[in-house]
Amino acid sequence: MKTSHILILVVIAIAIGILISTMSDLSTYDTIESAKGKPGKFLHLIAKLDTSNGKEIEYDAMKNPNYLSFHIIDSLGGSTRVVYMKGKPPTDMERSERMVLKGKMTDSAFLCDDILIKCPSKYIDDKAKISSNTK
């Protein structure tokens, strides 16, 4: 056997190893309803902030600077409370049109590891807010 053949085999072996390990790492995007069906599994939710019926963003840095709680609703109408234990609400959370949340569903709330906020971009905004105040 030539060295090049051995090399090719080694490369294929490495590639398969990586592929398997990567595939097993992957998680999924779920709806809130389907997430409730698999509690404890790490997954991604795409939803938006729910502030209807007096639901509020709960954060008080004096009580606990690492505790944030709010409600979300997704496009299929599923809703849940979210608990985030890494700090303050992300910038512009109130203005966001969409959020990607990573974490696990539990009985009481969605325990969230990471929040990604998608804001209406100023580029997509076709009607600008013009500053007409005198400086």
Add this chain to the structure above:
Amino acid sequence: MPFIGEQLLPGQIGTFLAVLSLVSSLLATIAYFKATQSAIITEQQNWKRIARAAYLAEIVSVIGIFATLYIIISSHQFEYKYAWQHSNYELPMQYILACFWEGQEGSFLLWSFWHCILGGIIILREKQWEAPVMTTISFAQFALATMVIGIYFFNLKVGSNPFVLMRNEGMLSPEQFPIGFNPDGSLRSDYLSFIRDGNGLNPLLQNYWMTIHPPVLFLGFGSTIVPFAFAIAGLWKKDFSGWILPARPWALFSAGILGLGIMMGAAWAYESLTFGGYWAWDPVENASLVPWLVAICGIHTLIAYKHTGHSLRAAFLFFILQFLLIIYSTFLTRSGILGDTSVHAFTDLGMNAQLLLFLLVFVVPSLLLFGLRYKQIPTVIKEETISSREFWLFVGSLLFFISALFIIGKTSLPVFNKIFGTKYAPAQDIEYSYNKVLILFSFVIAILTAIGQYLKYKQTGRNIFLKSIWLPTIIALSIATAISIFGNINYNKYGIGFLIAIHMGIFAAVFSAIANAMYIVTGIKGKMIKAGASIAHFGFGLTLLGILISSSKKEVLSWNTSGIMVNFGEESKENSAENLTLVKGVATDMGKYMVTYLGDSTHPSDPKQYFKIHFQYKNSTDGFTLYPDAFVNYKGNEQLMANPDSKHYIHKDVFTYITSLPNPAKNKDTATFKEHKIKPGDTIFYSQGFLVLEGLGRQISRKNIPTKATDSVFAANITVYAKDSSKYSAEPLLILSGNAVQPVADTIISQSLVLAFTGAEADGIKLGVKESNSILQYVTLKAYQFPAINLLWLGILLMTIGFLLASLNHILKNRRSAMKIV
């Protein structure tokens, strides 16, 4: 209808130049193509003359567009959308350029600008390869010119013109901007006088890195086309080896600058963004790293070919791919397809079809050409021997290439989802999912960089090799062992396997650094002009060591031990309580330090608010003060946008940033005074402790109390004993001014306590006690410690120097051999 105050001339000039650039780059492409294809010398010369003139026109028009847009932005001509979107009056001058490339159009122009410069140098210097190489570059310029042309072609928007006007883009509407409209709904002729300021630059980008990082990165991006164009030219002209020597300095230069540009981005992220690190395996970072990795593969296989005739096909493939990956990353990062996986705010300009076309128009012909010529590319029948340098150069390149494929494959997950309709999401622990694979690759690659220099081409004698490698090995082993034992590296978050990999990685990194440093002395006898490769590898070793140590020993200082903890589950090692709240003036325990929030300050010329945070070593009198800053309520954004501040030591950085501030709107003072009737010596309890009325008097010790000589003042002397055994004194006052009774309350901020002396009776006084959170001034912050981070920066710097030195060395070599031929 004319509008008062609008200056339309710059926009017309700009648009004209954009069209000129499109036409001249197309003309240059055709003329260079003809010059390459023609067999008759005089015809070649004629086509070349036309092509050069066209490319000169291209250079002039791109620089002209650049200058025009710069003038529009810097003179705040808000009738132009680009100026309005990206700048405002508040912006300091040094950020005007940053505004320029904040937008997609500006960054395409920047890219195009570097192609102009590089193309100009090629025309001047690379006589023999000018025509075929410049065909590719002119074509790329044409493709880039379509990105800023902004015309509609069969209802399809082609490019986005940076010279469009606000009023033509539907940016002005009677709902949002009523003052600028007539009652009949038409725009007022003096509408411009009501647009008093622009939208401004995203505050996160208001940073000096934003001024210097994009030009360097885009020079790196832009320069990858040169070795690509040489490789294509080699295939095209069937001169499979002639392109190697002239392309080599370009490839080295490109890799050096691209690497520097990427790591400048990392330094920016580390220094002024609040990721809490310099690298997060974000798709944007990956997209620029991968072409660099492949370019490195190209360089190493090219060297192997130059010395032995092996690996030529691989070199072609790598140089083609590194540029295609640049275009692919452009597609990934600008099309908005990464939207759900990246923290970077990508925006879809509605040019996805065009971006895809941009990708295909390079991918298809270049891979097709490679496929067609593949069989004709000369190879050596004889296999490399295992003891030869070229064999290991090839193995190393292959490993680098696989790791590049791994990274780009993971990054492309949203693309796969799009194509196959799947719903896969990135792994739970993104960083670890990359690190666990790449640490093994980097181990092998670092070892290879260490021994590679000591191997000879064709075949290495066992004794010669062992004789030269034993000393570096022993030195590296002892240093690495010392780091492992005394460095206290016990990163156990991912178990013992990963920890072992870290220690192995540390050895490999040290080995790479030591072996290459020693090779400068022993191998090339200190001839620095030839030391480029060794210096770059030495830098690579240091970089790797810096990465390993700083990541595995990164320490959270602001560990929160108070507050409610939520259990993330048994197996979760998530300990997320990294935010700590500091009350103004109260020293708080933070590991080795006592940390105090002393106050904050602002300056009229700077929209940021600076927070003064003092770190005091517990075991000595030394300390330092950090000033992390933040945009607070910037443009009505409720949240704050924070920038960190670091204390730099040689061996470590202490790094802190503000994560939250009190929100005055939400912390309305709803608490009320509770009245107690007490006598001196009496005690009142409150939630955090108790207080004692020590006595009453007419003497006041508080300063700045406005009293008149005719007033009678009574003071209650109170001592507050808090649960945490701290003690405070308070002195609420009662001022009798004529018939009016005026209490002056006293506040103990750290106890959220307000005391008011509200009245006096024969048998005692009335004391109001209020506990309220709203009086508290506090900040919430995170603090980290990064050891050995400077090793990383030093390594990057050396790597860049090594690349540039090697590039220079080969330029000089080529020049010498050219003179010999003449």
